Amino acid sequence: QIDSARLWGSIHDTAQFGATAKGGVRRLTLSSEDKQVRDWFRKACEDAGLEVHVDALGSMFGLRKGRDMSKPPVGIGSHLDTQPTGGKYDGILGTLGALEVIRTLNDAGIETEAPICVVNWTNEEGSRFAPAMMASAAYVGDFTTDDILSRKDAEGTTVGQALDSIGYRGDKPVGFQKLGCFVELHIEQGPILEAEGKTIGVVDSGQGVLWYDGKISGFESHAGSTPMPLRRDALATLSEIVLAMEEIAKKHGPNAVGTIGEAVIANPSRNVIPGEIAFTMDCRSADGAIMDALDRDLRAAIAEISARRKVEVKIDLVWRKPPTHFDPKLIAAVENAAKTLGYSSRRITSGAGHDACNLNTVMPAAMVFVPCKDGISHNELEDATQPHCAAGTNVLMHTVLAIAGV
Amino acid sequence: QIDSARLWGSIHDTAQFGATAKGGVRRLTLSSEDKQVRDWFRKACEDAGLEVHVDALGSMFGLRKGRDMSKPPVGIGSHLDTQPTGGKYDGILGTLGALEVIRTLNDAGIETEAPICVVNWTNEEGSRFAPAMMASAAYVGDFTTDDILSRKDAEGTTVGQALDSIGYRGDKPVGFQKLGCFVELHIEQGPILEAEGKTIGVVDSGQGVLWYDGKISGFESHAGSTPMPLRRDALATLSEIVLAMEEIAKKHGPNAVGTIGEAVIANPSRNVIPGEIAFTMDCRSADGAIMDALDRDLRAAIAEISARRKVEVKIDLVWRKPPTHFDPKLIAAVENAAKTLGYSSRRITSGAGHDACNLNTVMPAAMVFVPCKDGISHNELEDATQPHCAAGTNVLMHTVLAIAGV
Ligand SMILES: NC(=O)NCCC(=O)O
Ligand SMILES: NC(=O)NCCC(=O)O
Numbered sequence: 001q002i003d004s005a006r007l008w009g010s011i012h013d014t015a016q017f018g019a020t021a022k023g024g025v026r027r028l029t030l031s032s033e034d035k036q037v038r039d040w041f042r043k044a045c046e047d048a049g050l051e052v053h054v055d056a057l058g059s060m061f062g063l064r065k066g067r068d069m070s071k072p073p074v075g076i077g078s079h080l081d082t083q084p085t086g087g088k089y090d091g092i093l094g095t096l097g098a099l100e101v102i103r104t105l106n107d108a109g110i111e112t113e114a115p116i117c118v119v120n121w122t123n124e125e126g127s128r129f130a131p132a133m134m135a136s137a138a139y140v141g142d143f144t145t146d147d148i149l150s151r152k153d154a155e156g157t158t159v160g161q162a163l164d165s166i167g168y169r170g171d172k173p174v175g176f177q178k179l180g181c182f183v184e185l186h187i188e189q190g191p192i193l194e195a196e197g198k199t200i201g202v203v204d205s206g207q208g209v210l211w212y213d214g215k216i217s218g219f220e221s222h223a224g225s226t227p228m229p230l231r232r233d234a235l236a237t238l239s240e241i242v243l244a245m246e247e248i249a250k251k252h253g254p255n256a257v258g259t260i261g262e263a264v265i266a267n268p269s270r271n272v273i274p275g276e277i278a279f280t281m282d283c284r285s286a287d288g289a290i291m292d293a294l295d296r297d298l299r300a301a302i303a304e305i306s307a308r309r310k311v312e313v314k315i316d317l318v319w320r321k322p323p324t325h326f327d328p329k330l331i332a333a334v335e336n337a338a339k340t341l342g343y344s345s346r347r348i349t350s351g352a353g354h355d356a357c358n359l360n361t362v363m364p365a366a367m368v369f370v371p372c373k374d375g376i377s378h379n380e381l382e383d384a385t386q387p388h389c390a391a392g393t394n395v396l397m398h399t400v401l402a403i404a405g406v
Numbered sequence: 407q408i409d410s411a412r413l414w415g416s417i418h419d420t421a422q423f424g425a426t427a428k429g430g431v432r433r434l435t436l437s438s439e440d441k442q443v444r445d446w447f448r449k450a451c452e453d454a455g456l457e458v459h460v461d462a463l464g465s466m467f468g469l470r471k472g473r474d475m476s477k478p479p480v481g482i483g484s485h486l487d488t489q490p491t492g493g494k495y496d497g498i499l500g501t502l503g504a505l506e507v508i509r510t511l512n513d514a515g516i517e518t519e520a521p522i523c524v525v526n527w528t529n530e531e532g533s534r535f536a537p538a539m540m541a542s543a544a545y546v547g548d549f550t551t552d553d554i555l556s557r558k559d560a561e562g563t564t565v566g567q568a569l570d571s572i573g574y575r576g577d578k579p580v581g582f583q584k585l586g587c588f589v590e591l592h593i594e595q596g597p598i599l600e601a602e603g604k605t606i607g608v609v610d611s612g613q614g615v616l617w618y619d620g621k622i623s624g625f626e627s628h629a630g631s632t633p634m635p636l637r638r639d640a641l642a643t644l645s646e647i648v649l650a651m652e653e654i655a656k657k658h659g660p661n662a663v664g665t666i667g668e669a670v671i672a673n674p675s676r677n678v679i680p681g682e683i684a685f686t687m688d689c690r691s692a693d694g695a696i697m698d699a700l701d702r703d704l705r706a707a708i709a710e711i712s713a714r715r716k717v718e719v720k721i722d723l724v725w726r727k728p729p730t731h732f733d734p735k736l737i738a739a740v741e742n743a744a745k746t747l748g749y750s751s752r753r754i755t756s757g758a759g760h761d762a763c764n765l766n767t768v769m770p771a772a773m774v775f776v777p778c779k780d781g782i783s784h785n786e787l788e789d790a791t792q793p794h795c796a797a798g799t800n801v802l803m804h805t806v807l808a809i810a811g812v
Contacts, residue, residue, distance in 0.1 A: 190628075190633075221785055223784070242645040250635075379626045
């Protein structure tokens with residue numbers, strides 16, 4: 001059994017780095033707050049006897065030796081970055097839970113056959129730089145390191161510059177740390193476990209994701225003197241797209257969602273009809289065929305709206321992550337650990353994307369979910385209980401022991 | 407006859423202050439570009455023999471003596487500030503046209519009975535600070551000077567600070583310069599004169615304006631794991647409001663318009679459902695009863711949308727300017743001047759608001775319109791011809807001579 005109070009302590013100690021007035025955390029990837037939590041994490045890993053290395057994209061790897069160093073390590077961990085309006089658990093539980101597993105094994109004097117590697121992946125959230133789960137995507141070869149290093153945030157800062165500014169451009173090439181498999185603990189970020197009173201979610205699959213960048217070019221004109229029928233209003237165009245996406249997602253639901261999270265009017269003024277808007281779209285489904293249908297329906301709706309309104313709309317698919325089906329043997333190992341420990345559990349699909357989804361494309365991976373309050377995440381009010389966090393960490397530890405061998 | 411080439415020269419010389427790549431002008435009120443054009447204008451007025459004074463809100467008054475200084479001056483002028491994506495004529499034609507009238511009278515050695523006062527009103531556009539026509543509204547007593555001085559732009563800078571930063575907080579109290587009447591020359595900013603091939607618009611009325619500040623409070627949550635039916639999406643709410651306003655304006659049209667020009671998502675992120683949006687609304691009609699109906703219908707639509715979506719929407723009416731009916735005698739004087747000069751003309755309603763609309767509430771006022779290309783304004787492509795600008799300035803001069811007496 002892990003030390004529940006110690007785990008809780010590390011979650012709440014690190015929540016100071018980027019703490020918000022509403023009780024959440026704002027710790028955008030590669031920001032000064034991210035540097036603070038990284039420094040804390042590096043020291044904690046070193047104090048736990050791990051050998052810490054940082055790769056060229058800032059991902060942190062803390063290795064605990066195994067008896068048989070010819071075996072690839074069992075990877076565990078998650079991420080320490082948050083959304084602009086993030087909470088104290090998303091990613092953090094999985095990373096500090098992994099650290100807690102190491103501390104517990106140390107205290108109990110337990111050696112494993114295979115080594116264990118604790119990982120903090122850079123930019124899982126994707127809100128400062130696209131795509132989400134950026135560093136794990138590069139790790140599995142979806143993107144080159146150079147491509148990722150050149151990605152820019154809204155201010156034009158590149159990933160490379162951001163890494164340098166906090167001193168976390170590591171000296172190891174991406175992929176230097178081989179892993180045999182990866183297990184990630186996370187809050188559910190959805191309402192199911194809580195509603196059903198289950199303690200553990202055994203994640204068997206994950207939704208695929210489509211991310212688009214969009215740009216609407218209408219025509220700026222006078223709010224007072226331009227008759228309604230002559231307008232080419234970029235915001236009215238966006239409004240129709242937002243509502244069309246909502247309808248399309250509902251039509252393909254319950255297994256589909258669609259969101260416009262960012263929309264910025266260029267040169268806004270109260271008495272000017274908006275002429276230009278940049279926006280993003282995020283569509284998901286656990287079913288690849290539905291993802292294709294979402295893409296098709298969305299493009300058709302946008303074409304119709306833009307033609308009718310005589311406004312140009314460009315959309316650009318910047319990321320496509322297919323649905324995930326986790327490794328059956330690892331899924332069984334998680335399920336078995338929950339059962340052995342006496343926790344109620346159910347199989348579940350992840351609505352959110354996770355680094356484990358990327359790793360699953362090149363190695364066996366699995367995930368452990370614990371309930372979060374009202375299913376709320378990407379919100380400062382995100383919450384989870386100490387017993388649930390401890391239960392998930394225990395399941396993580398027992399899964400690791402089963403895979404790594406004692 | 408005024409000097410068409412000289413007028414054209416001053417319009418194009420001053421267009422350098424804030425010139426944009428697309429051929430427009432970005433000269434927000436009380437910005438450094440506004441200071442440049444103000445310095446130019448002050449010198450040009452002084453060179454033309456005017457005595458220039460600046461009031462506490464930065465409005466500039468250049469007085470040309472009349473034979474009978476007991477008579478109140480005839481006010482002419484407009485504004486030199488522009489929209490973020492503004493053109494070279496909106497306001498500028500009326501201000502530099504007024505200067506051209508003075509220069510022409512000087513050259514011809516014409517003295518008038520009543521004095522003439524050339525005015526450059528501060529912040530007509532209203533895009534940096536609300537409301538539009540700010541300084542003329544204070545001049546006629548709609549707002550106190552202190553109230554206006556404390557208004558803030560999006561960065562939190564007050565009008566007072568902005569005035570000080572460019573050295574245009576004048577030493578004269580607002581209202582120090584009495585005027586007997588006011589005549590403003592302006593581009594139409596709409597398509598009617600051009601479509602009908604008329605040179606002069608004799609403006610007999612102006613639309614009333616409603617300005618609102620709005621705030622939507624939904625709930626931020628995860629774009630992937632939040633099912634569509636559980637969302638409280640601020641952007642979807644805004645989208646319904648945008649389209650409802652469009653419908654309402656059309657329903658009450660052709661004599662009504664409605665625009666949402668600004669909308670800013672708080673803490674935007676691609677994979678977060680927008681939780682909070684600040685936005686503005688601008689509704690207009692030349693008919694007071696329709697203005698009331700717009701307000702009523704809009705509030706009802708917003709109440710229905712916000713209740714259905716379980717999202718809070720607050721709207722705050724920050725400005726209400728009733729419709730304008732210009733002075734019949736001055737309207738006749740403008741019409742007569744156009745006729746005498748042999749220009750085709752028609753009566754017209756102004757879609758835009760103007761300083762003359764404010765002045766009309768305390769003194770006789772009138773306006774002269776000239777066509778602009780495709781009715782385009784509040785756009786960098788705004789355009790007008792040299793002959794039309796000269797014709798409007800001639801009508802302005804002959805109207806002034808008729809009122810002031812030669
Ligand atoms: N787990 C999580 O919130 N990931 C962020 C990436 C996404 O799914 O949008
Ligand atoms: N004339 C003009 O564009 N005025 C700006 C104020 C407004 O009507 O919105």
